[in-house]
Amino acid sequence: MSQTAPLRGRAEAEAARLPPLLARAEHLAGAVLLGEHGRRRAGLGDDFWQYRPVMPGDERRHIDWRRSARSDSQFVRQREWKISQSVMLWVDAAASMRFASDTTLPEKSDRARLLALATAILLIRGGERVGLTGGTMPPRRGQPQIQRLAQALTQGSDEDYATPDIRGLSAHGRALFVSDFLGDTAAVRASLTAAADRGVQGILLQVLDPAEETFPFRGRTIFESIGGTLAHETLKAGALQARYLERLAARKDELARLCLATGWQYQCHHTHISPQSALLWLYRAFDRGRVI
């Protein structure tokens, strides 16, 4: 719990800088639940939508007498149809995320959780329901959910690299996957394809450390993964830089193409850059709801 409060506090601070995020739902999902998002069509809801002339089949009690009294014909008052989206988050909790190349930089996992929770807060304020994949935390709304999310997000796992967990993704919902995506790409591909098959649209946010982006190493070095399961020794790290960057670019390209194919959105974020820019991008991405 001790970690929860500062994380939540900072997330609240980040979220406070943006207006409530209103995610746009494109589809009427099968499991539509009433929410505060106008569907731009008449339906069940609280807000006034339009008056329309009474048509055969309308119940009498639906006639708006106040409006009808002002004219000769009779009108029915319609309300806007509102639904809420469920957004599922997956934040990489593996050991590879617990890395910072410099003491002044945050760990990748820290940044990932911050962004995820800030997004969750925005979404919940906007009336969406937010949950975590993996089946442990179904989408819910309201302040207590933020508390629960914050608590769940602080837990890390021991495995070196994680793959996106798509259990509990509701069909036609939205999803946000935050990870460094340095693990197995085949698993990512499989998860994303499965999610897309269920009609889930979402966002891949890749969080990288600047050192991972530039590879500023020289000399004889043994590189080890954070969990210690993988190791690579080189006599001349400087000579590896070009090939490493090549591979990293290939990895990013693969993710981007995967997203393009599945209708997801992909963005890479570095920990030395302000989280605000990433959150802004996430906000727009949810709002836009479509692939660029």
Place this chain on the structure above:
Amino acid sequence: MMIGALGFTAPWLLAALIALPILWLILRAVPPAPLRRRFPGVVLLLGLRDDDSVTDRTPWWLMLLRMLALAAVIIGLAGPVLNPQAEDQQAAKGPLLILLDASWASARDWAAQQELLDTILAEAGREGRTVAIKRLSDPGPVPQFQAAEEMRRLLPGLVPNSWIAQPDMMAPALVIPDEDTFETRWFSDGLMHPGRDILIAALEKHGPVSVYESPRAILALAPALMQDGGVNLTAHRARPGTPREVTAEAYGRDPAGIERVLASLTLEFAAGDTNAEATLLLPAELRERLTHFALSGQGHAGAISLTDDSLKRREVALIAGRDDREGLELLSQLHYLKQALIPTADLLDGALMDILPANPDVIVLADVATLAGGEQAALLEWVDKGGLLLRFAGPRLAASDVSRDAEAPLMPVRLRVGGRSVGGAMSWGSPKSLAPFDENSPFHGLEIPDDVTVSAQVLAQPDPTLADRVIAQLNDGTPLVTRKRIGQGQVVLFHVPANAEWSTLPLSGLFVQMLERLAVSSAAAMPEAAELAGTTWKPVKVLDGFGALQDAGNLPGIAGEALIDMPLGPDLRPGIYDGPERRIARNVMAHGSILEPMTWPARIPVSGLEHLDETALGGWLLAAALILLTLDILASLALSGRLLPARATTALLALMMLSTLPDAGHAQENTSAASEVVLAHVLTGNREVDSTAQAGLFGLSQTLFFRTSVEPASPIGVNLETDELAFFPLLYWPVTPDQPMPSAEAYIKLNTYLRKGGMILFDTRDANISGFGASSPNGAMLQKLAAPLDIPPLEPVPEDHVLTRAFYLLQAFPGRYAGRSVWAEAAPPEAEKIEGMPFRNLNDGVTPVVIGGNDWAAAWAMDENGRYMFPVGRGYAGERQRELAYRFGVNLVMHVLTGNYKSDQVHVPALLERLGQ
């Protein structure tokens, strides 16, 4: 093994240096220890292979660093020694005789000599040789040979003497006690001394002789000479050589009695010349103070030239009786005296009582008969203290009754009435000539020319004492010059006048010589030995070898003839000697003496005084290796990125920079005052009054802002002591009875402010209780405050004053009180009201002060929200009064800012028209 000046104790270790290139190859082939890094991106590295097997090399400079460290260790262990003492020098064993010239010429390099001597003694001590040290300038035999360490202890006591060894002093050195063979080392001063050859020959019989001699040229200064009124200085050097300049400094006592350099003179040796000569011109006052000359930077007795009486010019005061024959110069009483004395003495002119305080050496009274009582007493006292009073007879003296019946105190003899005249047209006999001088006479030995005759003189009364007092007489035995001693001084009377009327004596060279002998004029040359025979001279100050003057202490006196001729030695040291009536200096260099360099026989090795110390370098090299290895550690850390990040250092530096940023706060204070119109009030120290003034000026500023094109900034309180006033058009000065008086500087500032066109509005704030004047405490204070100010005459503001119409038309100037009149600068009296015009023609400047007591600030006072802070009057009338107060304020500011613009005739018609409405 020797490489240049470098030797090694273990040279075979240097072979290890060959291993360095091999080490280089090996070291650079071995990769550095790997770093372990946690890096999530390792996934992307899996499967990548290194390009070649020999990969990252240690940087070449790090390798070089390590190689240097290693080389330093190897060389350091090989035991390098700088300037190792060659072993073969100590071939000669046995006793060691060290001869020191120890004359003034070796004083300059004495320290180097001592050092070398110490080294030699240390060496001899190590080798167990016995040593004897002999100063040649000391009389006496060679001392016993003793252990070198014993002699080393005596070393600090060895000092050079201020004289050069004479042959008779060298002779005892030939007597060598109980040793047959010994080595001789001779520390020479570089000068040729008589008798050296014999000594060398004698010493060479006992063993080898070697010589140490400084190659530096020896300079010496000859005694100073008076020549044409200047001081002639000559420097000598032993060997002719390249052109060279030396500086001679003249030392003397300043008026406080402290010795300092009074003048300096550059002497230039021409190439190939051994003499350098120059003349120093000094005012007589300074010349009197000289004690000695010294060549700078030499530091031995030969470079010192002591001065004695031969440099001093005597001060002679010439006083004649009243000269009633103006214009006949050749007949003047003093003409011949002046001609005789000018080249050698300083003449003083003036009244007797004016001259006496200057304490001249000689006072000449030419035909002065009577002296006033005061004059006589003063003169007597002066003579008693050693003055020489020289009197000449003449018609006036002959006609007077001086020293007639009783001997006058200032006359050597009694005089007979009238005197006598011989050889003239009206008398018998021929003019008398002079008799040869007596042995006891100071003139003894002077040759008497034939043409010196005396035709008239005053005659001395034959008294019992007369015979003793005559020092020159005529052929017939009548006294011509008589002398009487009084205390330490003397009175000398020439029985003839100092002009050619009575005798031809003043025309002859004898006259000059006689004056010289009487020490009226100084003797330019050293006296002859014969002259000093029988006298004893006492040393006052003597020079030591280094050229320092020291008290003579109880050194014995010197016979006069020896003083001149005898060579310097332990019995006659260079210095200043005091004798009867004068001082004589004996210098190391005499007139005409030269410096002759010593030429040693070719068989004798001569070396310089410099010697090199053995320096072991091993420790330094090992230390350097340690430092290099430390650097290597740092560099290795930096290479592997484990050194403290540079950012921390940068941040520290930035912090330091920040803290040194200048405090730029204060200069901003007056910018608003300078860039905008600002009303100001004087801070009185009374907080209530000050805040009221501030609020009042704020209200007035607001009013001006709303109603006129004057848009003042917020008013400022002014501290007269510290603030600059030039920015403010108007100073509002509320008067409180207890405010401090401004300082004088503040008043200077205020007056400048008023003269440059500023205005002060004095407000006594008491119109409700008192009239104008000192009747109230505020009024009294105002009088005090304004007294030092430069304020013109004042008058109550007249009806046509420009203040009444600068912006608003006003006739009253109420504030919180509508009390009494307001005063401003009076109009010039010639201003006349022109018929038909409502105003006088007043076109002069702005009134510098306006004085009133209506407490305007209270009427103007407004808080930030524009609410009036003080009630004025009652009801509508009160509001009207406040409005008038504001109008007065507006008029005042307008008047200050626009001057007498509204007074211009141009505007009169328009104003008239408006007045008519």
